[in-house]
Amino acid sequence: xxxxxxxxxxxxxxxxxxxxxxxxxxxxxxxxxxxxxxxxxxxxxxxxxxxxxxxxxxxxxxxxxxxxxxxxxxxxxxxxxxxxxxxxxxxxxxxxxxxxxxxxxxxxxxxxxxxxxxxxxxxxxxxxxxxxxxxxxxxxxxxxxxxxxxxxxxxxxxxxxxxxxxxxxxxxxxxxxxxxxxxxxxxxxxxxxxxxxxxxxxxxxxxxxxxxxxxxxxxxxxxxxxxxxxxxxxxxxxxxxxxxxxxxxxxxxxxxxxxxxxxxxxxxxxxxxxxxxxxxxxxxxxxxxxxxxxxxxxxxxxxxxxxxxxxxxxxxxxxxxxxxxxx
Amino acid sequence: xxxxxxxxxxxxxxxxxxxxxxxxxxxxxxxxxxxxxxxxxxxxxxxxxxxxxxxxxxxxxxxxxxxxxxxxxxxxxxxxxxxxxxxxxxxxxxxxxxxxxxxxxxxxxxxxxxxxxxxxxxxxxxxxxxxxxxxxxxxxxxxxxxxxxxxxxxxxxxxxxxxxxxxxxxxxxxxxxxxxxxxxxxxxxxxxxxxxxxxxxxxxxxxxxxxxxxxxxxxxxxxxxxxxxxxxxxxxxxxxxxxxxxxxxxxxxx
Numbered sequence: 001x002x003x004x005x006x007x008x009x010x011x012x013x014x015x016x017x018x019x020x021x022x023x024x025x026x027x028x029x030x031x032x033x034x035x036x037x038x039x040x041x042x043x044x045x046x047x048x049x050x051x052x053x054x055x056x057x058x059x060x061x062x063x064x065x066x067x068x069x070x071x072x073x074x075x076x077x078x079x080x081x082x083x084x085x086x087x088x089x090x091x092x093x094x095x096x097x098x099x100x101x102x103x104x105x106x107x108x109x110x111x112x113x114x115x116x117x118x119x120x121x122x123x124x125x126x127x128x129x130x131x132x133x134x135x136x137x138x139x140x141x142x143x144x145x146x147x148x149x150x151x152x153x154x155x156x157x158x159x160x161x162x163x164x165x166x167x168x169x170x171x172x173x174x175x176x177x178x179x180x181x182x183x184x185x186x187x188x189x190x191x192x193x194x195x196x197x198x199x200x201x202x203x204x205x206x207x208x209x210x211x212x213x214x215x216x217x218x219x220x221x222x223x224x225x226x227x228x229x230x231x232x233x234x235x236x237x238x239x240x241x242x243x244x245x246x247x248x249x250x251x252x253x254x255x256x257x258x259x260x261x262x263x264x265x266x267x268x269x270x271x272x273x274x275x276x277x278x279x280x281x282x283x284x285x286x287x288x289x290x291x292x293x294x295x296x297x298x299x300x301x302x303x304x305x306x307x308x309x310x311x312x313x314x315x316x317x318x319x320x321x322x323x324x325x326x327x
Numbered sequence: 328x329x330x331x332x333x334x335x336x337x338x339x340x341x342x343x344x345x346x347x348x349x350x351x352x353x354x355x356x357x358x359x360x361x362x363x364x365x366x367x368x369x370x371x372x373x374x375x376x377x378x379x380x381x382x383x384x385x386x387x388x389x390x391x392x393x394x395x396x397x398x399x400x401x402x403x404x405x406x407x408x409x410x411x412x413x414x415x416x417x418x419x420x421x422x423x424x425x426x427x428x429x430x431x432x433x434x435x436x437x438x439x440x441x442x443x444x445x446x447x448x449x450x451x452x453x454x455x456x457x458x459x460x461x462x463x464x465x466x467x468x469x470x471x472x473x474x475x476x477x478x479x480x481x482x483x484x485x486x487x488x489x490x491x492x493x494x495x496x497x498x499x500x501x502x503x504x505x506x507x508x509x510x511x512x513x514x515x516x517x518x519x520x521x522x523x524x525x526x527x528x529x530x531x532x533x534x535x536x537x538x539x540x541x542x543x544x545x546x547x548x549x550x551x552x553x554x555x556x557x558x559x560x561x562x563x564x565x566x567x568x569x570x571x572x573x574x575x576x577x578x579x580x581x
Contacts, residue, residue, distance in 0.1 A: 195444055195453035198433075202441050205430040212390065212424070213499065214416030214445040 016325050024189055027272065028182050035174050047174045049275075049282050050181040051239050052258075056266070056274030057184045058231025059259035064268035065197060066224040067204030068118075071126045071256050072133030075113070076229040078140070078251035079106040080236030085246035086146060088159035095162040099237045106233020107226055109136070114225045118218055121207075130256070137251040152247025160241055173242050180238050181275075184231050189271045191227070192327050200224050201269070232259075265306060267313030271327045276314055342404070343368040343503060343533050344389065349398035350557075351384055358384040360557035361398070366503070371525070371534045373548035375541075375568075377577060381557040382537045383425060386505050389535075390422035391415040403502070416445070419502030423492045423509065425537070431481030435472055435491050438480050439463035442498030466497040470524060486517045493524065504528065505535045510543050522546050545569070553577070 031050070038046060055077050062068040083105035084098040093101065117128040141149045160167040167173055191197045199220055202210045211217050240246045249255070258281075259274075266277025284302060288295035310317040319326040344366040351359040358381045366372055374382050387393045389400060391412035399408045407415055416422075429438050440463040447454040447462075467476050470490040475483060480491055489509060496504050506525075510518050518540065525534060525547055538544050544551060544565070551568040553560040555577045561568060568574055 195448065195456075195459075198437065198441060198444065201433065202430050205432055206428060208392075209424070209428045209430065210441070211413050212392070212416065212422050213442050213495070214413050216411075216413045 019325065020189070020193075020327055024185060024271065027275075028178070028185065031178055031181070035171070035178075040170070043170060043174060045282065045286070047170075047177045047242065048239075049278050050177040051235050051242060052262075052282070053275040053278040054180055054184040054238070055232050055235035056259045056262040056278050057188050057271075058228045058233075058235065060263045060268060060270075060274045061188065061191065061200075061231065062225055062228035063260065064263055064270070064273070065192065065204065066200040066221060066228075067207075068221060068225060068228075069126055069260075070129040070225075070228075071253075071260075072113075072129035072131075072136075073228075073232055073259050074251050074253065074255035075109055075129075075133040075136040076106040076232035077236035077239075077255055078136055079109045079229075080233030080238075081240045081246055081250055082140065082147065082236075083233075084237035085153065085155050085240040088155050088241070089153060090146070092159065094159045095167060095241050098159065098241060099234070102237025102240070103230055103233045106229045106236065109233075110226045110229030111222070114222045118221045118225065130253075133251070133253070133256050137248065137253075140248045140251055147246075147248065150248050152245060152249075155240055155244045155246060157244070160244060162241075167242055168244060177238065177242060180234060184234070185271065185275070187231075189327060192271055196220075196223070204269075261303070264313055265303070267310075267315030267317070267319070270313070270315040270319060273313055273315040280314075341368050342366070343402070345401045346389070347399050347401075349385070349388055349400065350396050351381075351388055351393065352396045357557050359388060359395075362554075362557070362559055364552065364559065366533060366535060368502075368533055369529075370549040371529045371536065371547050373544040373551045374535060374537045374554060375539070375544060375551060376554035376560070379556075380554040382554055383507060384557075385554065386422065386507060386535065386537060390420055390505060392422070416499070416501075420505070421496050421499045421501035421503070422505045423496050423507060425507035425511070427485065427488045427492060429480040429483075429488055429491050429495070431479070433480060434477050435467060435480050435483065435494075436460060436463050436476040438491055439466050439494050439498045442466075442495040446499060463494075463498060466494045467491075469497060469527075470494045471520065486513050489513060490517075490521075490524075493521075493528075497528065501532055503535060504532045505537075507537045508539065509536070510538065510540050518543060 034046060035043070059073050062070055080102035084102035087093040087101050088098050113129070113132050117125055117132070120128055140147045157168060162176060165172045167176060199210065199215055203215070203217055203220055207217055236250070262277035262281055263274050264277070265281055266275065267273030284299055285295065288298040292298070312320060315326065342365055346362055346364045349359060349362045350357065362385060374385070376382055384393070388395050391410060395408065399406060401407065402418060402420060407418065430441070440459045443459055443462045444453055464473065464476055467473050470493050472487060472490055472494060475487060480488060483491060493509065510521055513521060522543060528534065536547065548565055550563060551565055552562045553568060553574050560577055561571050561574050
């Protein structure tokens, strides 16, 4: 250390890998342990939250790490959900195959959209993603013969089988959700700490400068968007297969806004933030709607308080003030 | 193919960069107007001229940040006029910004690592964190920022941010380093250290320098090009430029 620079909290010299791994594996261990103690209602809620958190983590890769403010991520979730659901319904393709097809469908949508939308930036990007997501939403209605539109359809039980295990069974469902969650969480962590992650953050911070360091910004953004869609699509496919229902509401604008709120609440550009945001928002809506019909008012007030006191989301602010090593 | 160095004794210094009839209009305004310009490998060239002479526009055309309205640019004998900015960087043209433009939220080390990383990445696989950090640290040491490697670059003083920009330029190991007003806002001491640094740097790279501080220009440049209203007004050795009447009228306030 030279001179008098130790006034501000100086981050440690080497990234504290052991501490970071310990924290994230610890979260996974707690989630595993909760399986044995949670009452039924919270058990199924947490299964749902873990899958939705994968959606949020996917969104975070685009928005939090790469600075791509998408208003249409429902299309990736829906691509995974419908691809997995439809092949189960009409082609008798069961869980593992359906899941992979769902992921591939989301990646394909992202590559197509990205090739167009990533030529724009800022507000234009938001509008183009919003438009595309609406188009996907309308396509679902257009093919109502197969998708049953609004009403949706139930994924046949016979297809909800993974390695001989029944995905409708609460234990199998919880553990499958946890496995997917663990993969997304550790994947996000690895990405955030990788060379690729460093370039994405650089593009988010200062796109022009990244370009002048020789990075092909367009290609990096397309990569980020596709990885983001892969996670969102995996969440969608898993959601359909685990909970057995596929419906158009999952492709609606709400499902593009939810991941944005979850990520903003938990902390954009933090690995654990999306999960924290999903849990809090889920229970905030759940508890307040049980108490009052004006629950959206309460949710709104909480969001305002959050922006006042945690402008970078909960973990983003915690990192800034207390834990600079938090990835 | 591998032309190593054109600066050896007895050899004709070879051309690194050449522009022909390079122009750029912004609406009705002609910022750069038919510039023919040649840069030899190994030299330090200063680009001077009054405000609004088109200096920044000219180097932005060279680096590919903006497209020319007309004319051509050749780098190492190959036409790069249509090449995008990031591809020109890969060929060895590095540009450091006039307005300090480091990644504020990242540490100084990470800023330089980003500069090193692109050069060392081949295909899908990049270099290890340790090797990147080591090379970044050596670049930081060369500009005298070794003790600040872990600090968020946004917390560094202005002068240190400018030095960080140069360290990023070093990390890219460019063949041509374009510096846009690098000493603006630096203290006299910092300027002196900066001159020494650029001199050292010019051993391994050709330097094109936009600079207002005539002390820096006279101390560093092998040749000077004077731009005025988008055109080349004069070009030559520092003493000749200092004596040139047209230059004095346009710029030196003579």
